[in-house]
Amino acid sequence: MSGMPLETRIWVTFREGVYDITDYIKKHPGGEKILISAIGGQLEPLWTMYPFHEHRAILQTLEMHRIGNLALEDQIDDPFKFFDDPYINDPVMHSDNHVVVEKPYIGSGPLSRLGDEFYTPNEHFYVRNHLPVPQIDPNTHTIELEIEGTDNKKCYTLDDLKRMKNVTVTAALMCSGNRREEMVKAVPGAREMVANLTPNFISNAQWTGVPLSCLLKDMGITTDEKKYKHVQFIGLDKEVTGEPYSASIPIFKATDPYGDVILAYEMNGAPLPPMHGFPIRAFVPGHTGARSVKWLKKVLVSEHEAPCHYQQIDYKLYGPNVNWKNVDYSACPALQMVPVNSAVCRPNNGDTVHVEDGCINIKGYAYSGGGQKIIRLDVTSDGGETWHTATLDHQDKSEAPHHWAWTLWSCKIPVKKDASEVDVWCKAVDSSGNVQPESFKNIFSWKGCPCNAYNRVKVKLSH
Incomplete structure (x- = not known):
């Protein structure tokens, strides 16, 4: 219709594809980076800086916005070769990590x-x-x-x-x-x-x-x-x-x-x-x-x-x-002090654990933000029917509200004689009486934090 303003569309390219991301960019949490770096141009510079975009789910989302392909004469076998690796000078980390x-x-x-x-x-x-x-x-x-x-x-x-x-x-x-x-x-x-x-x-x-x-x-x-x-x-x-x-x-x-x-x-x-x-x-x-x-x-x-x-x-x-x-x-407020949390470090999920005298040994860490001290660590192997108090093996001597360190704990818990596997759960309690929630279901966050529900590890048993 004459007199109607034309909507500005945002097109970008990636490899041989052409994509209209006008609608998606409003929802993308890093949309401003795309607007500054890639309008009417290539996504490759952003992919070079943020290579995790090669994740399958992200590529699938991008494909939903494809509107066509570059002409054959404009396609390049490897467009990434024109951009230097910004991580080339990053230190090499320990090989065991x-x-x-x-x-x-x-x-x-x-x-x-x-x-x-x-x-x-x-x-x-x-x-x-x-x-x-x-x-x-x-x-x-x-x-x-x-x-x-x-x-x-x-x-x-x-x-x-x-x-x-x-x-x-x-x-x-x-x-x-x-x-x-x-x-x-x-x-x-x-x-x-x-x-x-x-x-x-x-x-x-x-x-x-x-x-x-x-x-x-x-x-x-x-x-x-x-x-x-x-x-x-x-x-x-x-x-x-x-x-x-x-x-x-x-x-x-x-x-x-x-x-x-x-x-x-x-x-x-x-x-x-x-x-x-x-x-x-x-x-x-x-x-x-x-x-x-x-x-x-x-x-x-x-x-x-x-x-x-x-x-x-x-x-x-x-x-x-x-x-x-x-x-x-x-x-939504920014995350600052972290909530009480704990996890099993050994055994790992899926490990086979030897049973001695009807028990298995568990080790882990517990931590609470805001300077709160861990006062108790509870472990169960029967879905919460019975709980066992872990030994707090190593704590910093500082008291709340200046207890900034984690606590290392261990626990020997009984298992059934005929059991071939068992689920181990742990939960921590801090000096303010805060305790971990049982399930992630009611604390789910679309950005994935903070994650502090019971830690659950399934292990196989060797009698």
Whole structure:
């Protein structure tokens, strides 16, 4: 009809295909990256930066929007050859690690060894990267502290921080998607996740650095602060759009001298490894791992949360009724302190376990965010008819609300003489009386976090 405005359509290409993604881009959680990087052009640059898009479910979704193919003379045998691998300089990780995704690297030490050591060796400490590891010269690198909208700024080198009074915090760090694999499997019709993480995306270490509360106090920001509500951490790892990875925490956590937030430069007594944020990272004990920003460049005191995708969209507290069709991102709070959680480390799901004196031995970890201490770990092998209290083998001596470390536990539980297999469940209770929910069904989140229902392991028995 004359006079009617024409709708702008968004077309992209991938390999030989042409796709109209006009409608889909409104629902895509990273749609702004496509708009900036690939309008009227190729998706290959994004696939090079985010190679997990080669996942079958994502490719199937893309095919739903195919409208045709490039002309034969415009097709290229291997369009990826024109784009450099942004992960070419990433460090090589330990060969024993369980790798979920190579680029960006998502991996951890084997689950069967996770509960053997209270302090996780650096080479087996889990890594959940989102972007390529930046190359940083520690001799010239500086950290900026700034109060938004003012001239109040300070700058520190790594040597400056090392000359200050430091603290060492014993604390676990847990990925927001830890145990996500169980959530997806437990809920019928749940969408396929790109990174279905097993229970070994948590680790424990000693972190050494400068208390953030002291640095903020020097700038006039204390626990009495009223105007500014958030502290943003900005890293040097960057999206394909050039936007840096960033995250934020509430101002009360950052300014609390007992909150133990630090700018860390050592991990288990050694300089931070490159994969863990060398030379300096933010470390926020008791909060989800996504807020402990690696390769830290800037700390910004702000009235607003970090604008980053991982603060505004990915790691949020979504209800079980929310999905990509009805989601209101602004109505859902960002995940900060993690809920009580636990898992069996040994035996693994599907293992064969030898029965001795009518019992089997179980080992695992338990952890609660917000500085809460694990006070009890319950295990059952008969669907909850009877429960057995585990022995808490190793705990940090700190008390709640400053108990940042995990707890390692073990338990000997009886099994029936004629049983050929058994389901082992575990659940933890923390010092505030919080306990894990029984099932994922009622806590399902379409983004896959947090995942803290009972951990369930099915094992075979050898009598």
